[in-house]
Amino acid sequence: MRIRVYYEDTDAAGIVYYANYLKFCERARSELFFSNDLSPQSDEGYFVVKKLEAEYKKPAKLGDWVTVDTKMIDKRAASITLLQRVMRDDEILFTMTVRLAYLANGRPSKIPPHLYSLISAWESES
Amino acid sequence: MRIRVYYEDTDAAGIVYYANYLKFCERARSELFFSNDLSPQSDEGYFVVKKLEAEYKKPAKLGDWVTVDTKMIDKRAASITLLQRVMRDDEILFTMTVRLAYLANGRPSKIPPHLYSLISAWESES
Amino acid sequence: MRIRVYYEDTDAAGIVYYANYLKFCERARSELFFSNDLSPQSDEGYFVVKKLEAEYKKPAKLGDWVTVDTKMIDKRAASITLLQRVMRDDEILFTMTVRLAYLANGRPSKIPPHLYSLISAWESES
Amino acid sequence: MRIRVYYEDTDAAGIVYYANYLKFCERARSELFFSNDLSPQSDEGYFVVKKLEAEYKKPAKLGDWVTVDTKMIDKRAASITLLQRVMRDDEILFTMTVRLAYLANGRPSKIPPHLYSLISAWESES
Numbered sequence: 001m002r003i004r005v006y007y008e009d010t011d012a013a014g015i016v017y018y019a020n021y022l023k024f025c026e027r028a029r030s031e032l033f034f035s036n037d038l039s040p041q042s043d044e045g046y047f048v049v050k051k052l053e054a055e056y057k058k059p060a061k062l063g064d065w066v067t068v069d070t071k072m073i074d075k076r077a078a079s080i081t082l083l084q085r086v087m088r089d090d091e092i093l094f095t096m097t098v099r100l101a102y103l104a105n106g107r108p109s110k111i112p113p114h115l116y117s118l119i120s121a122w123e124s125e126s
Numbered sequence: 127m128r129i130r131v132y133y134e135d136t137d138a139a140g141i142v143y144y145a146n147y148l149k150f151c152e153r154a155r156s157e158l159f160f161s162n163d164l165s166p167q168s169d170e171g172y173f174v175v176k177k178l179e180a181e182y183k184k185p186a187k188l189g190d191w192v193t194v195d196t197k198m199i200d201k202r203a204a205s206i207t208l209l210q211r212v213m214r215d216d217e218i219l220f221t222m223t224v225r226l227a228y229l230a231n232g233r234p235s236k237i238p239p240h241l242y243s244l245i246s247a248w249e250s251e252s
Numbered sequence: 253m254r255i256r257v258y259y260e261d262t263d264a265a266g267i268v269y270y271a272n273y274l275k276f277c278e279r280a281r282s283e284l285f286f287s288n289d290l291s292p293q294s295d296e297g298y299f300v301v302k303k304l305e306a307e308y309k310k311p312a313k314l315g316d317w318v319t320v321d322t323k324m325i326d327k328r329a330a331s332i333t334l335l336q337r338v339m340r341d342d343e344i345l346f347t348m349t350v351r352l353a354y355l356a357n358g359r360p361s362k363i364p365p366h367l368y369s370l371i372s373a374w375e376s377e378s
Numbered sequence: 379m380r381i382r383v384y385y386e387d388t389d390a391a392g393i394v395y396y397a398n399y400l401k402f403c404e405r406a407r408s409e410l411f412f413s414n415d416l417s418p419q420s421d422e423g424y425f426v427v428k429k430l431e432a433e434y435k436k437p438a439k440l441g442d443w444v445t446v447d448t449k450m451i452d453k454r455a456a457s458i459t460l461l462q463r464v465m466r467d468d469e470i471l472f473t474m475t476v477r478l479a480y481l482a483n484g485r486p487s488k489i490p491p492h493l494y495s496l497i498s499a500w501e502s503e504s
Contacts, residue, residue, distance in 0.1 A: 006282055007292075008143055008275045012136035012188045013419055018427045019134070019400035023260045026396070030258055034315045040259075041314060041391055049396045053431045062138045062293060063286045132408055133418075134401045139293055144278070144301045148271035149386045156384055160441045166385075167265055167440060175270045179305045188419060189412045260397070262390035264440045269386060314390045 001028040005064045015059035021094045022054075025084040028068035029100075032121055045104035045112070050079070052098040060086065060093050072122040077110050078102050082122060127154040131190045141185035147220045148180075151210040154194035155226075158247055171230035171238070176205070178224040186212065186219050198248040203236050204228050208248060253280040257316045267311035273346045274306075277336040280320035281352075284373055297356035297364070302331070304350040312338065312345050324374040329362050330354050334374060379406040383442045393437035399472045400432075403462040406446035407478075410499055423482035423490070428457070430476040438464065438471050450500040455488050456480050460500060 003024050011017040029047075033040040040046060060066050067087050074081035079101040086094040102111045111119075129150050137143040155173075159166040166172060186192050193213050200207035205227040212220040228237045237245075255276050263269040281299075285292040292298060312318050319339050326333035331353040338346040354363045363371075381402050389395040407425075411418040418424060438444050445465050452459035457479040464472040480489045489497075 004279075004283070004286065006275070006279045007137040007139070008145070008278065010138035011133040012138075012140050013133070013424070014138050014140075017134055018404070019397040022397035022400065023258070026260065027256075027258045030315075031256070034256065039315055046391070049434050051431075051433050053429075055429050056427050063282075063291055130405075130409070130412065132401070132405045134404065139298070145271040145274035148274065149384070152270070152386065153382075153384045156441075157382070160382065165441055172265070175308050177305075177307050179303075181303050182301050189408075189417055259389040259391070260395060263385040264388035264390075264392050265385070266390050266392075271386070 001031055001068045003027065003066050003068065005060050005062055005066065007062065009060075010062050015061055018056065021056075021060075021086055021096070022052075024066065024068050024086055025070075025096055025098065028070050028084065029082070032070075032118065036118055038118065045102055045109060047080075047100040047102055050099045050101045052096055054094065054096040056094055058088075058091055058093045060088060064088055066093065070122050072119065073097070074099075075123075078108050080111070080119060080122075127157055127194045129153065129192050129194065131186050131188055131192065133188065135186075136188050141187055144182065147182075147186075147212055147222070148178075150192065150194050150212055151196075151222055151224065154196050154210065155208070158196075158244065162244055164244065171228055171235060173206075173226040173228055176225045176227045178222055180220065180222040182220055184214075184217055184219045186214060190214055192219065196248050198245065199223070200225075201249075204234050206237070206245060206248075253283055253320045255279065255318050255320065257312050257314055257318065259314065261312075262314050267313055270308065273308075273312075273338055273348070274304075276318065276320050276338055277322075277348055277350065280322050280336065281334070284322075284370065288370055290370065297354055297361060299332075299352040299354055302351045302353045304348055306346065306348040308346055310340075310343055310345045312340060316340055318345065322374050324371065325349070326351075327375075330360050332363070332371060332374075379409055379446045381405065381444050381446065383438050383440055383444065385440065387438075388440050393439055396434065399434075399438075399464055399474070400430075402444065402446050402464055403448075403474055403476065406448050406462065407460070410448075410496065414496060416496065423480055423487060425458075425478040425480055428477045428479045430474055432472065432474040434472055436466075436469055436471045438466060442466055444471065448500050450497065451475070452477075453501075456486050458489070458497060458500075 009016050009020045030040045071083045073083045081099045084096045135142050135146045156166045195211050197209045199209045207225045210222045261268050261272045282292045321337050323335045325335045333351045336348045387394050387398045408418045449461045451461045459477045462474045
């Protein structure tokens with residue numbers, strides 16, 4: 001997924017505000033749903049972030065094009081772990097490992113088969 | 127209402143991003159509800175912004191303390207108009223006239239008496 | 253310019269937060285610069301928002317594709333006025349008239365010819 | 379540091395958007411500077427986030443009062459590590475371990491003595 005850095009993403013230090021890399025990664029996760037005519041937020045259930053580990057390597061700046069790639073690195077019945085990277089051309093700017101748990105009726109639940117099939121797109125780098 | 131300007135409010139131009147003054151004003155509107163143990167978002171109904179006119183006079187910067195004052199300048203059965211100002215000490219940084227319509231069940235409706243009484247706090251400068 | 257609505261754009265009311273339509277409009281303004289290998293923020297000078305009038309007609313929701321179109325409705329030596337609209341297919345969701353002043357060395361200044369030529373793209377609907 | 383949750387902090391899932399807990403934690407870090415008449419962003423140098431690990435335990439909601447506490451858990455010549463928690467009364471909603479490196483002239487540098495003395499406030503829970 002390709003993302004342009006706009007003013008709203010930057011701060012007075014002249015670079016992308018540290019929390020906003022998480023927005024970029026979330027856009028990439030949601031986009032898989034949207035581009036398959038699904039919503040990440042369904043009455044049936046949805047994923048929530050439980051844990052993440054992030055590394056800030058180089059800053060993105062106003063006007064940069066960055067890409068987010070997403071790879072599934074762990075897959076369980078009720079949760080998955082993704083490795084997401086924000087790149088500018090060949091440079092890695094930011095990496096994040098994020099664990100998502102599936103909730104149905106507010107509790108940890110098995111990921112339903114049709115979602116498993118959707119998110120298998122992340123098994124091959126996307 | 128007193129608000130500190132943090133990194134998240136600024137952009138690469140080194141000043142508060144233009145959309146964020148609207149956030150400051152919304153905080154002041156919601157705070158009247160919260161500080162009276164109410165929520166601005168109720169199943170019964172809520173206010174939505176229909177129209178606004180804003181003027182940007184001077185920029186706020188990282189670390190500034192600003193205050194938001196709110197004054198009701200028009201009051202009708204189903205809508206109100208507020209004048210909100212963002213100040214830094216005696217300087218006016220931003221002014222906004224904002225019209226809010228009351229919706230119940232998704233349609234324009236009379237503002238219920240207990241809310242009228244709440245928002246009368248805005249008749250005297252707050 | 254086409255924009256997807258992500259979680260970050262929405263709020264607990266389930267729709268796009270009112271300040272975020274201003275972000276969408278700013279993206280469209282900046283994109284004209286970026287797509288011409290320019291930056292909206294230059295040492296030479298830049299545009300600042302002085303005034304805006306906005307109308308909220310219908311809300312955008314999570315996952316929506318919206319488009320922003322931009323038209324110059326007034327053009328002076330040191331400032332311009334744009335009409336920007338956020339649309340979802342044929343529906344107008346949001347309109348904004350925004351006056352931008354050009355600053356060089358921190359003061360109102362004549363817009364330089366190469367920028368005049370750039371922003372003439374907004375004379376025809378873009 | 380006490381923080382009210384406003385609309386801007388929430389998303390269509392009805393709770394605080396996952397990136398916004400990082401904003402709350404950054405406010406608490408910056409506030410130590412501001413309340414000592416310093417800026418976190420100085421020509422002399424500043425801290426940048428290099429790494430973080432976050433856990434999401436319970437969501438904060440619109441209107442909640444949350445507090446952020448900050449404790450220094452590692453202190454080196456050129457970097458520090460903080461443990462920050464977002465609490466609602468006695469409940470831990472979010473925890474984050476964040477490593478900050480000090481940069482002067484854009485490179486990792488020794489933290490100057492007056493900043494060491496400032497941030498020692500984080501050695502006792504604040």
